[in-house]
Amino acid sequence: MADKKIILITGASSGIGLSTALEAQNKGFTVIFTSRNIESNDTLKGKLVNGSVLKNLDVSNETSVKNLFEFVKAKFGKLDALINCAGFVDPETMLATTLENWNATISINLTGTFLCCKYATNFMKKEGGTIVNVSSTAGLTPRPGWGAYAASKSAVIGFSASISEELSEYNIRVFVICPGRTATPLRKILAPTEDPHTIMQPETVSNTILFCLTDEAAPLEGQPILVRERF
Template sequence: MSEKVALVTGAARGIGLATTKLLIEDGWRVAMIDRDADELSLASKGINGASPFVHDVSQPDDVDAMIDAVHASFGRIDAVVNNAGVADFGPIEETDFARWRRVMDTNLDGVFLVSQAAIPALKETKGALVNIASISGLRASTLRVAYGTSKAAVIQLTKQQAAELGEYGIRANCVCPGPVRTKLAMAVHSQDIIDAYHDAIPLNRYGSEREIAEVITFLCSDKASYVTGQVIAADGGFDSTGVGLPALRS
């Protein structure tokens, strides 16, 4: 069994939780990070090999404390999965600066802060950064001026990290999930949206959290030892079609 350690942000639910479980199946130990203490406590119960840490990735001092706590607990960090994010959608004319900053604080600043703080530990292990962006960072869509822009910036940040950190043996890659069948998505997507996605996605379905986690876990692993600076759309072919969805315009 590997003794490698992964730090996963936004680990209390969704893709972060699915990634945590899959990494543990593959022999990793996992530091589960989330700012929702109650949800994190529930999610981490019964997961052997994982430890919960309550921190907010948008706060610089809290991020430094988080890295110190994880390193003190596990002794090393081999991979960082920057998954924490907020989904705040709305028309462009209704997006004020407060909403813009709320999205950027977590989706972009959080990725930057966690990555920067983890660099010394990743240098020691020649580890991996895996940043979770979105299909919305690759193709424009309505209601996503802040969200889509934040995710596009994460894609560019990943490329910068790959270019500058490669000399230390640190790999940096980005995963862009397409529509995923999460509880949140199913709660807010109307039947028209569900039907439109079905028609627009070449595989004719939403992805699962586990399917996204499989890509993330691969990029963390030694199987991807010569893969860096890549942006992988795990989206059922949605990006390749380049067609907008009328059902998402309101």
């Protein structure tokens, strides 16, 4: 593409984030792969093309988020899309859930989404852009034993709908993806005995995320987009 697009992806060291980052590179995008310790990932270093980079990021830490976007501004001068894939889960019943567990789940899944959206908007509001937040079907239907996770993902849906309206004046489009059962490390924690070959693969979700970066996706903005496969 003549004007190379710059995409920042959180949680890009595994699962849906990694799959999306690699497919985006295949499509010619320059990708900023981020996660907590991704800069030491030698395997991923060997897969970088199109000027893509690896950057450490703690989405729950505002200073870490702020520093990342300052780096992006200095190195690339623009940001076309933000894809929030970073996630955390430690499933427990409500009575067994500690405040530490609750706070960790909310701070990564929800607060991290908020912080990245805030700093991305400050960067993108002059030229517009696209934000894709990854929620879950767990945010739409009951999940006994996953209360903290379900609450965080439900909140991401509401937050995304709200800022979709709010950011329209800056020509920033906001999408929220709700994948069903997907073969990721996070899903393995939620369902440790499940055969990952019998459920949806990350590439299916990645294709939907990247579709949201096209003009054809406009009618889907601001509403939960369910991504599921039937087996």
